[in-house]
Amino acid sequence: MANTKTVSEPKGIFIKQLMEAKGLKNKDVAEAMGTSDVNVSRLLSGQRGLDLDWLHAFARALEVPIWELFQPPGRNGKISGEPEVKAHLRRIEGLPEEAVNHVWRLISGYLEDAG
Template sequence: MLDQQKTSKLGLFLKELLKERSLSMRKLSELTNIDKATISRIISGKRKATPDHLQKMAACLGVPIADLFTAAGYTVDQSQEELNSDIHISIDSIQSILETSELYKNAFSIKSVEQQLEKYQQYSHTEEGKDTILSGFKKKLEKVGSIGPFISQLKEMFERFRSREGSPIELAIVGGALIYFIISVDVIPDYIFPIGYVDDAIAVKLVLDLLSTKA
């Protein structure tokens, strides 16, 4: 009974995510290479999702792997080492999806996200960069709605940047993440749906890690 309750919680979570992203179970099956009948049984609570299922779904739906693991009833130790491991697992899943779907020809890596963030950090120091953040963040937020749990973290970053709370280095780091989110054509362009925002979530994670070292 307990396992059914946990799986039902996952099913409700997956239904909500599919609705937000206007995805069908058939499309999710195509993107993750998981049989549609298996996805249907997971969502209905008739089958427990495996870690492999959850990793593929997390990469495709743009949510932290830990969120799906928790909803499925797995114990997730949120240690720094495991969170970093989750990012690398997501990278592998993203690249696999990109290759099989033929949506995007370039290789995806954490390094490419880091390089883009560094460029945007420098840009956030300029008046044009500041204006891009202050005038563009809310517009982008209205466009994407509540896609991705990283949105709440970006909102906190925006308020921090707007109120100039932090050292110049910290504000540049925050500004880089905000510009990364605002500009649609980043490492994985946002129009490559549904994984176009996955790199934004990874960028937020990288920035939060970097900020923790500056605290």
């Protein structure tokens, strides 16, 4: 039987989202960390394990305290607007895009009625 390795993005860590919020690409973060963009890509995709040293390196590169890597970026955990809401809905494993759009329509309709 072939030995296969399942690769999955590290759960509960919001490095990619922080990078996106700061407008940083893998190469920008890699340069600040003193590593390659390929290595950063492997760390973010789960192909390479994230240990405490790597987490500290990401925090330094993103200029945030390490604990911020473990919470969604934004207003103290609050989200607003269609892109942010949909991004969070897409994190729900198995939720198809059609459902994401449907839930957004329900939320936005409720907000319009409440406003």
